[in-house]
Amino acid sequence: MDISVSLTIVLLLVLAAEFVNGWTDAPNAIATVVSTRVLSPHRAIAMAAAFNILGAIVTGTAVATTIGTGIVKPEVIGLHTVASAMLAIVIWSTVAWRWGVPTSETHELVAGLAGAGLATAGTSVLLWEGWQRVLVGLALSTVLGFLAGFIVMITIYRLFARATPTFIRRFFGRAQILSAAFMAFSHGSNDGQKFMGTFALALFLGGVLPEFHVSIWMILICSLVMGLGTSFGGWRIIRTMGFRLTKLEPVNGFAAESAASLTILLASSLGIPLSTSHTIITAIMGVGATRRLSAVRWGVTRQIVLTWLLTFPVCGGLGFLLALVLKPLFW
Secondary structure (H helix, E strand, C coil), X not given: CCCCHHHHHHHHHHHHHHHHHHHHCHHHHCHHHHHCCCCCHHHHHXXXXXXXXXXXXXXXCHHHHHHHHHCECHHHCCHHHHHHHHHHHHHHHHHHHHCCCCCCHHHHXXXXXXXXXXXXXXXXXXXXXXXXXXXXXXXXXXXXHHHHHHHHHHHHHHHCCCCCHHHXXXXXXXXXXXXXXXXXXXXXXXXXXXXXXXXXXXXXXXXXXXXXXXXXXXXXXXXXHHHHHHHHHCHHHHHHHHHHCECCCHHHHHHHHXXXXXXXXXXXXXXXXXXXXXXXXXXXXXXXXXXXXXXECHHHHHHHHHHHHHHHHHHHHHHHHHHHHHHHHCC
């Protein structure tokens, strides 16, 4: 395997973006189980890392293929395009992490690739079929996430209407360990694949791979780096989602994680990249809304939504500008 200096730099930038993903996105999988004190942060992180890897390995690479070959035309971009997108992700995610606001690495990634691709080859670089999947993913994560959280919580209320509060806390305190593992598994099935697809794209553009292909060793490396990122910086996001968004008990955490996991796995089975941040946050909002709308702290929600809205133009713009700067530096 002959890897050039420029390709090495790009691969390191992909892993850096994956590490930052661990800061800001992977904590979504364990935020509720930590905030309800069912698991300690260290145990939750270890479990999340294991099930992220498992989810990425056993659910195929449909999402990775969409990211690697369906957003921009691989044949008309270069390594500097990928490098620019990765730098845009690192910059924006770090800013958001500093303020403890969860971001969508999905939207950062596609926006960064699009912006860098436009600077490289113009509007013809964009692939509409892949962007259709992104838009469908946006709808699934926002609308279906909220509705699924609301419906699952209402269903639990009806099924356990006669149960005592002590039984509810004890039963769902145990059940939430399973739902958190399910959430981590689903996270790996979708979000875990995105930077694997970018890693494979860089190897293809660098001439190492004759065709786009995601290997097991790429899956393992990217998953490990994401787990390290979570262990180093995930607490800020866990605090925002698990403590500031709405008050959560184990039963609420179970409902939100189950609803989000089902939504994410549906998208993964269809090869649709969606934001796990959006999905679990809207599921938490749906669960909170079953008590009353005021149970959701809408001030925190507005801050999160504003960050989401800014992600596309900021990362797209950063990707575009960085591609113009980096193009002469790559060889």
